[in-house]
Amino acid sequence: MLNVISTKEATQTVQNGIQLDSVGTQVVPLASCIGRKTASDIISGEFIPPFSRSTVDGFAVSASDTYGSSESIPAMLTLKGEILMGKKADTKINKGECIRISTGGMLPEGADSVVMLEYTQTDFDGLCLVFKAVGPFENVTKKGDDITPGKTVIQKGTILSSTHIGILASLGITGVECVKRPVVAVISTGDELIPITEKPTDGKIRNINSCMLSALLSENGCDVVDFGIIKDSKNLLEEALQKAAKQSDVVLISGGSSAGARDLTAEIINENGTLCFHGISMKPGKPTIFGNCFGKPVFGLPGHPTAAYFVSVRVVLPLLKKLGAVIRPNRTETAVLSCNLPSNHGREEIVCVKLENGKAIPVFGKSGIVSLLSESDGYVIIGRNCEGLKLGEAVTVNLF
Amino acid sequence: MLNVISTKEATQTVQNGIQLDSVGTQVVPLASCIGRKTASDIISGEFIPPFSRSTVDGFAVSASDTYGSSESIPAMLTLKGEILMGKKADTKINKGECIRISTGGMLPEGADSVVMLEYTQTDFDGLCLVFKAVGPFENVTKKGDDITPGKTVIQKGTILSSTHIGILASLGITGVECVKRPVVAVISTGDELIPITEKPTDGKIRNINSCMLSALLSENGCDVVDFGIIKDSKNLLEEALQKAAKQSDVVLISGGSSAGARDLTAEIINENGTLCFHGISMKPGKPTIFGNCFGKPVFGLPGHPTAAYFVSVRVVLPLLKKLGAVIRPNRTETAVLSCNLPSNHGREEIVCVKLENGKAIPVFGKSGIVSLLSESDGYVIIGRNCEGLKLGEAVTVNLF
Numbered sequence: 001m002l003n004v005i006s007t008k009e010a011t012q013t014v015q016n017g018i019q020l021d022s023v024g025t026q027v028v029p030l031a032s033c034i035g036r037k038t039a040s041d042i043i044s045g046e047f048i049p050p051f052s053r054s055t056v057d058g059f060a061v062s063a064s065d066t067y068g069s070s071e072s073i074p075a076m077l078t079l080k081g082e083i084l085m086g087k088k089a090d091t092k093i094n095k096g097e098c099i100r101i102s103t104g105g106m107l108p109e110g111a112d113s114v115v116m117l118e119y120t121q122t123d124f125d126g127l128c129l130v131f132k133a134v135g136p137f138e139n140v141t142k143k144g145d146d147i148t149p150g151k152t153v154i155q156k157g158t159i160l161s162s163t164h165i166g167i168l169a170s171l172g173i174t175g176v177e178c179v180k181r182p183v184v185a186v187i188s189t190g191d192e193l194i195p196i197t198e199k200p201t202d203g204k205i206r207n208i209n210s211c212m213l214s215a216l217l218s219e220n221g222c223d224v225v226d227f228g229i230i231k232d233s234k235n236l237l238e239e240a241l242q243k244a245a246k247q248s249d250v251v252l253i254s255g256g257s258s259a260g261a262r263d264l265t266a267e268i269i270n271e272n273g274t275l276c277f278h279g280i281s282m283k284p285g286k287p288t289i290f291g292n293c294f295g296k297p298v299f300g301l302p303g304h305p306t307a308a309y310f311v312s313v314r315v316v317l318p319l320l321k322k323l324g325a326v327i328r329p330n331r332t333e334t335a336v337l338s339c340n341l342p343s344n345h346g347r348e349e350i351v352c353v354k355l356e357n358g359k360a361i362p363v364f365g366k367s368g369i370v371s372l373l374s375e376s377d378g379y380v381i382i383g384r385n386c387e388g389l390k391l392g393e394a395v396t397v398n399l400f
Numbered sequence: 401m402l403n404v405i406s407t408k409e410a411t412q413t414v415q416n417g418i419q420l421d422s423v424g425t426q427v428v429p430l431a432s433c434i435g436r437k438t439a440s441d442i443i444s445g446e447f448i449p450p451f452s453r454s455t456v457d458g459f460a461v462s463a464s465d466t467y468g469s470s471e472s473i474p475a476m477l478t479l480k481g482e483i484l485m486g487k488k489a490d491t492k493i494n495k496g497e498c499i500r501i502s503t504g505g506m507l508p509e510g511a512d513s514v515v516m517l518e519y520t521q522t523d524f525d526g527l528c529l530v531f532k533a534v535g536p537f538e539n540v541t542k543k544g545d546d547i548t549p550g551k552t553v554i555q556k557g558t559i560l561s562s563t564h565i566g567i568l569a570s571l572g573i574t575g576v577e578c579v580k581r582p583v584v585a586v587i588s589t590g591d592e593l594i595p596i597t598e599k600p601t602d603g604k605i606r607n608i609n610s611c612m613l614s615a616l617l618s619e620n621g622c623d624v625v626d627f628g629i630i631k632d633s634k635n636l637l638e639e640a641l642q643k644a645a646k647q648s649d650v651v652l653i654s655g656g657s658s659a660g661a662r663d664l665t666a667e668i669i670n671e672n673g674t675l676c677f678h679g680i681s682m683k684p685g686k687p688t689i690f691g692n693c694f695g696k697p698v699f700g701l702p703g704h705p706t707a708a709y710f711v712s713v714r715v716v717l718p719l720l721k722k723l724g725a726v727i728r729p730n731r732t733e734t735a736v737l738s739c740n741l742p743s744n745h746g747r748e749e750i751v752c753v754k755l756e757n758g759k760a761i762p763v764f765g766k767s768g769i770v771s772l773l774s775e776s777d778g779y780v781i782i783g784r785n786c787e788g789l790k791l792g793e794a795v796t797v798n799l800f
Binding site for chain 2: 030031034048049050051053055083084085086087088089102103104105106141145146147153154161162163164165166167168169170172174190191192193196197198199200201202203204205206207208209211212214215216218219232260261303305306309365368369370371373374376400
């Protein structure tokens, strides 16, 4: 019999001794940094905008030249030409002068504001009539109005999205120091397993777990090294584990279904490191193993895909999060349970459900049913101190 | 002046005439299909499990041989050896016989159930004592219990996640027919623009929009062809647009800031296709242009990054969704407004907000401020028929 611990204890044990908040950092090109976590504050080295710019189409003026002007008594200014887009404003304007400027154009020396086109008239040779006064810096974004050098524009630990790209691009930041994606090695064991590309003959089944775990890990900010299928042999598994530990930050061994195969993983961890626990009081997921071996955290996951999935979500992902992985946020929805769900006291139970019109309908299936996950919309957790949930009760559904 | 239409009319106009629900389909390898949308029902061609399997470690028996057995009066069966994992069960068992089997092992001919190890004893030479009766198919998953040939395992239009990978792998499906990611061409225009790798000299600013729009589009299930910066020249822009239309499904031209540059896009669309609208009653985003040109939908987006971002979210993404793109679900949160937000009747207004302890705090900034998006957590939409929102009012915040 396994000496089981609670899911909470398991999660804590797994994270014990992890001091790092990442497995390292790396510079990621701007075009690839969506979804990545910043490893340090990003600090501006420049003024944004880099020069004072007009925010409208009109005429750059000295505000004081327009004071008192109105529809009936316009100010009369001498037009000095035009500031071309993308060009240095090298025409200085003096008192009583103005210059045509477009939205985004560089404000020339001597000007402190811009009169909008619609409040002006330039029909007179070399003259511009201004029918509305402007205040200093009206219709202007001053140099550094947005950002000055030394300002933290994005904080350490931010998960980058498209809304951060504008500010990075404006500062000319083409690479961002991000937290590395943890590398997870995935090993599937079992004499009954064949690659998914093969057609199963009697007694064989396809290696589902490597594909499923790789997908789950990729979805949650990790890189995967797939070690494929290892036969139920102590030597082969030990060899693969040693190699995997070298090439990764965390190793997942998804277990042979048979008791002997399961014990092999525990034995190897015990002989080459520390076996921390063997058994979690969680259904599905009981025969889970965890230890440190060859210098890396190693999990022995159940062979059943659904069990391997839920142990990964409940126990493995929190460790990977601590190691810097960007875990997908857990989305939940409250729904009304469509039937009674009895449960064993002292054991956490995970029940897959479908959602229909605000109802959570449990999806049951015999042990090892692989369609359970794909046919459900999410799952309900029955806590270990709970004896079950009742028909009509409002429950929190964790959405897939 | 622009003849503006509402955001709703704009969205409808943009989607008018789109009959397709995708820009095509393609077979995507299993390892890359997370986040992709299935283009057809996925139908099983096999039985899962492919043979009747034991779900426990124990002894395969004929259930009728165990009827009436108990702790005090065990059934005595002849042990016929062991079924090895991954091997064909070629030992047939007869009445009064049993065979050792592991979880996942193939049930032999003659057996219809499995007695768990803990209810048996094999200390006697060649005999196995069974202390508990089992019913037919107890502790067994029958061939096809999960899936039979012809069953739809995943429906058309499903967005694939790791929960779907198990079932696909179990059926040996190594490639999935998915909806193609729409290809969007991004053109930035403006004589003031320089690549983000360059240091701006007077009057120049970096090309923010190409980076930001590419990121937004990638995040929302599209592939991007970046046409870089095109100078404010009718010939050059027309040439680029023609090339872009050939290579993509939708073209985005993010506009020169100046009025002249903006008009260029409208002019080219008008001369080579149909200009559908020029101006949306939305702030920011008013000078948005849309038409069909060189056979493709073409948008002229405002030059200001924040405006270009919101027009893309509100008007461009719905079109891309209709063309098959997997748009990120809109996550919202209800929060209490921290101040009054007046608004112009007849115009939709988008206000960026920060979230703090359940409060939505508007983030204001002069036109063209690029840090607005990165400093906000989401945005509030003030509808066009609303004259503003009040301090203390509960508002829906669309999260970035």
